Amino acid sequence: MTIILFVDDDTDLLGLNTFMLKNIGYETITATNGEEAVIKFKESAPDITIMDIKMPKMDGFDAFFKMKKIKEDAKIVLISAYAVDEKKVLKAKSMGLLEMISKPYDFEEIENIIKKHTPTKAQEF
Amino acid sequence: MKIAHIIIIGLSILLVTYTATSFIVLEININEMKKTAIERNITIASTLMHDFDRFVKKRIDDFKQITYSIEVQNAIHKSNELFQKRAEQNNNSNNNINQHTQSVTDTHVEDAQLTNELKVIIEFYKNVYEHSVIDEIFITNQYGENIALGTGISDFRQDDETWWQVTKKDGFFIGKPAYSDNYKTHTIPIGLRINDDAGNFLGVLRISLNLADILNDLKADSKILSNENKNVYIIDDAGNIVYSSKRDDFFYEKYKEFESISGVIGTFESSKEEKTNFITFATSTGFLDFPGFGWHIIIEQDEASILEDISNVRNELIIITIVGIGMVIMIGLIITYFISKSLEDITNVATHLAKGDFNYIIKPSKFVEFQVILNSFKKAAGSIKQLIETEKELAESQTRVKNERLLAIGELSSSLAHDLKNPLAVIKTGIDAIKRNSEGTTPEIQKEVFPRMERAIRRMNHQIEDVLNYVRITPINVKDNSMLKIIQSSIELIKIPENIKIKIPKEDITILCDKEKIEIVFINLILNAIQAIGDKAGNIIISTSKKHTHDTVEIQDDGEGIAEENMKKIFTPLFTTKMKGTGLGLSICKNIIEQHGWSIDVQINPTRFIIKIPHK
Numbered sequence: 001m002t003i004i005l006f007v008d009d010d011t012d013l014l015g016l017n018t019f020m021l022k023n024i025g026y027e028t029i030t031a032t033n034g035e036e037a038v039i040k041f042k043e044s045a046p047d048i049t050i051m052d053i054k055m056p057k058m059d060g061f062d063a064f065f066k067m068k069k070i071k072e073d074a075k076i077v078l079i080s081a082y083a084v085d086e087k088k089v090l091k092a093k094s095m096g097l098l099e100m101i102s103k104p105y106d107f108e109e110i111e112n113i114i115k116k117h118t119p120t121k122a123q124e125f
Numbered sequence: 126m127k128i129a130h131i132i133i134i135g136l137s138i139l140l141v142t143y144t145a146t147s148f149i150v151l152e153i154n155i156n157e158m159k160k161t162a163i164e165r166n167i168t169i170a171s172t173l174m175h176d177f178d179r180f181v182k183k184r185i186d187d188f189k190q191i192t193y194s195i196e197v198q199n200a201i202h203k204s205n206e207l208f209q210k211r212a213e214q215n216n217n218s219n220n221n222i223n224q225h226t227q228s229v230t231d232t233h234v235e236d237a238q239l240t241n242e243l244k245v246i247i248e249f250y251k252n253v254y255e256h257s258v259i260d261e262i263f264i265t266n267q268y269g270e271n272i273a274l275g276t277g278i279s280d281f282r283q284d285d286e287t288w289w290q291v292t293k294k295d296g297f298f299i300g301k302p303a304y305s306d307n308y309k310t311h312t313i314p315i316g317l318r319i320n321d322d323a324g325n326f327l328g329v330l331r332i333s334l335n336l337a338d339i340l341n342d343l344k345a346d347s348k349i350l351s352n353e354n355k356n357v358y359i360i361d362d363a364g365n366i367v368y369s370s371k372r373d374d375f376f377y378e379k380y381k382e383f384e385s386i387s388g389v390i391g392t393f394e395s396s397k398e399e400k401t402n403f404i405t406f407a408t409s410t411g412f413l414d415f416p417g418f419g420w421h422i423i424i425e426q427d428e429a430s431i432l433e434d435i436s437n438v439r440n441e442l443i444i445i446t447i448v449g450i451g452m453v454i455m456i457g458l459i460i461t462y463f464i465s466k467s468l469e470d471i472t473n474v475a476t477h478l479a480k481g482d483f484n485y486i487i488k489p490s491k492f493v494e495f496q497v498i499l500n501s502f503k504k505a506a507g508s509i510k511q512l513i514e515t516e517k518e519l520a521e522s523q524t525r526v527k528n529e530r531l532l533a534i535g536e537l538s539s540s541l542a543h544d545l546k547n548p549l550a551v552i553k554t555g556i557d558a559i560k561r562n563s564e565g566t567t568p569e570i571q572k573e574v575f576p577r578m579e580r581a582i583r584r585m586n587h588q589i590e591d592v593l594n595y596v597r598i599t600p601i602n603v604k605d606n607s608m609l610k611i612i613q614s615s616i617e618l619i620k621i622p623e624n625i626k627i628k629i630p631k632e633d634i635t636i637l638c639d640k641e642k643i644e645i646v647f648i649n650l651i652l653n654a655i656q657a658i659g660d661k662a663g664n665i666i667i668s669t670s671k672k673h674t675h676d677t678v679e680i681q682d683d684g685e686g687i688a689e690e691n692m693k694k695i696f697t698p699l700f701t702t703k704m705k706g707t708g709l710g711l712s713i714c715k716n717i718i719e720q721h722g723w724s725i726d727v728q729i730n731p732t733r734f735i736i737k738i739p740h741k
Contacts, residue, residue, distance in 0.1 A: 010547040010548075010550070010551065012548075012551045012577040012580055012581060013547060013550050013551045013554065013577075015573065015577060016551060016554045016555055016558065016573070016574060016577050017554060019558065019569075019573045019574070020554065020557065020558055020561075023558075023561070054543060081542075081543045081546040081547060081550070082539060082542050082543040082546065103546040103547065103549065103550040104546060104549040104550040104552070104553035104554075105550065105553070106553070106557060107553075107554050107557035107558070107561075108557070
């Protein structure tokens with residue numbers, strides 16, 4: 001079963017997305033900030049991580065870099081609500097950032113990205 | 126006009142005045158010196174005259190002693206008797222008088238003893254004074270017959286001579302000095318009457334005093350006076366020069382200024398060939414019973430010699446004046462240099478200040494007066510600088526406030542954009558969820574999706590309200606309000622959770638304020654307190670107090686406190702530690718409070734917001 005780590009400080013958004021992902025058959029782990037996300041990432045070794053950039057304690061970028069240190073080929077998608085630091089985006093891309101998506105997004109977009117990057121496991125489902 | 130010129134002119138006037146005064150003082154001194162010199166000369170002349178008279182009197186007195194001598198008197202007496210007898214015999218024979226006289230002369234009795242005595246006297250004087258005092262000495266009897274001849278050559282009969290008759294009549298004769306070929310010297314003939322004890326005329330003593338002897342002392346004195354540039358003359362009563370310390374060949378010439386001499390003492394000036402002589406004179410007045418010769422002692426002194434010292438002083442004064450003028454010009458130039466330089470410096474300072482260069486370094490002046498001006502400049506520059514800086518700061522702070530506001534609005538916009546996108550994302554995802562659920566509103570959807578969507582909409586509304594409250598500063602509408610009522614109505618607008626107890630003040634205070642706005646403040650503060658307490662049980666205590674200068678309202682909670690490092694930032698717009706906060710609540714509170722002219726502050730442990738309401 002594909003494990004998805006979904007990170008967002010907005011608990012309502014996090015709840016809805018978890019609800020949706022569970023509905024289509026993914027196991028979803030959540031975190032509300034960067035720090036928590038990194039811990040969950042270590043514990044669960046998710047197949048893909050979808051993470052908001054603007055978060056308290058540790059932002060999405062920093063969490064991204066830490067995760068990449070832990071696991072070089074970690075699959076991570078970042079979500080932005082607003083303008084982001086382009087340098088960090090470029091750096092993240094050079095380190096293998098899968099995608100950048102903007103709020104508000106179609107849930108289909110999330111679904112497609114997950115399918116695209118975790119084909120085998122989706123087939124299993 | 127340059128300061129230098131004034132200084133030079135001023136100093137020059139001073140110097141000229143000084144010099145003129147000095148010259149006047151000098152002139153007065155010259156006159157004084159002349160007077161003193163003349164007075165001194167008069168004294169000297171008088172003294173010399175007096176000494177001369179005393180000397181002559183002494184000499185004459187010495188010879189008078191001879192006339193008192195008994196031997197002399199006896200000898201003359203004898204001679205007179207003898208002469209009388211012969212005369213009687215001759216009268217009887219009725220002979221011609223002239224022949225008689227001749228016969229008497231022929232037969233005259235010369236007293237050899239007396240003659241010898243006179244010679245002894247002469248020798249005595251010669252020995253004592255080491256020069257010839259008497260050039261001629263002889264004695265006649267009452268008939269003028271020479272009875273004793275000490276020295277010289279004499280006729281036998283003297284009774285027909287004027288001097289003899291004057292002597293017989295007046296008792297004393299003094300003749301004019303004359304050069305005697307016989308004695309090769311100038312002599313003064315003197316006749317002394319010889320009387321017996323009863324005062325009867327016995328005969329005459331004739332002496333010729335050596336002029337050189339009489340003048341001996343005077344010559345010595347004259348020599349000393351000559352060294353002082355004084356010429357001494359003795360002239361006789363007819364104005365003939367008897368002695369001149371200047372030259373010997375003046376002897377018995379007429380003294381040129383004789384007409385000017387009258388009186389016992391006196392002085393006059395005589396100018397010739399651009400030379401002025403001061404002439405002082407003293408006339409002989411005799412000594413005791415000696416009536417004097419009626420001669421005059423004259424002292425001539427050249428004006429130049431009197432003023433010799435003074436003229437040195439005059440020259441020095443001229444040199445001092447010239448040097449002084451030089452110095453004045455030098456001093457003037459030096460002062461000018463320093464003053465001009467100082468003034469230039471001051472002008473420089475003023476120019477720089479005028480240009481607005483307040484950082485121009487003011488060099489200290491060596492002169493106190495200029496330093497005072499420079500200090501004033503320094504002070505003025507400091508004050509202006511401060512003023513400008515204050516103005517600048519004010520302008521800057523105003524701009525900063527404006528900029529901060531613009532920045533805050535900018536940030537607010539971006540924050541708003543971000544914060545609205547989250548709830549939008551919730552709604553969008555919610556719609557996606559509903560779309561996917563073909564069965565419509567299943568209980569699951571109703572439970573998981575709808576409340577979230579509703580919350581998202583509420584959140585968006587809240588965000589927009591907050592921003593509007595912050596951005597839109599509406600004018601306040603103040604009225605007297607009951608603080609208690611404002612607090613109560615604020616609480617009514619909030620749903621106070623059951624776990625929280627809220628205490629409101631017992632005493633009311635009346636406050637002049639905008640009710641609506643102050644309610645916003647209380648709502649924000651109470652909401653903050655509720656959020657800080659969270660799910661635990663807690664208390665919110667609102668209290669009021671009246672103080673001397675102000676009233677206070679305090680809102681205290683025992684919830685999670687504020688971290689110390691955040692104390693300063695909590696009133697800053699957009700600062701928030703909450704996940705869903707806008708960071709505008711306290712900023713809005715602060716704005717409203719300040720709009721009222723109040724102040725708001727925060728204390729921690731426990732968290733307490735204090736609103737100070739100053740008495741108007």
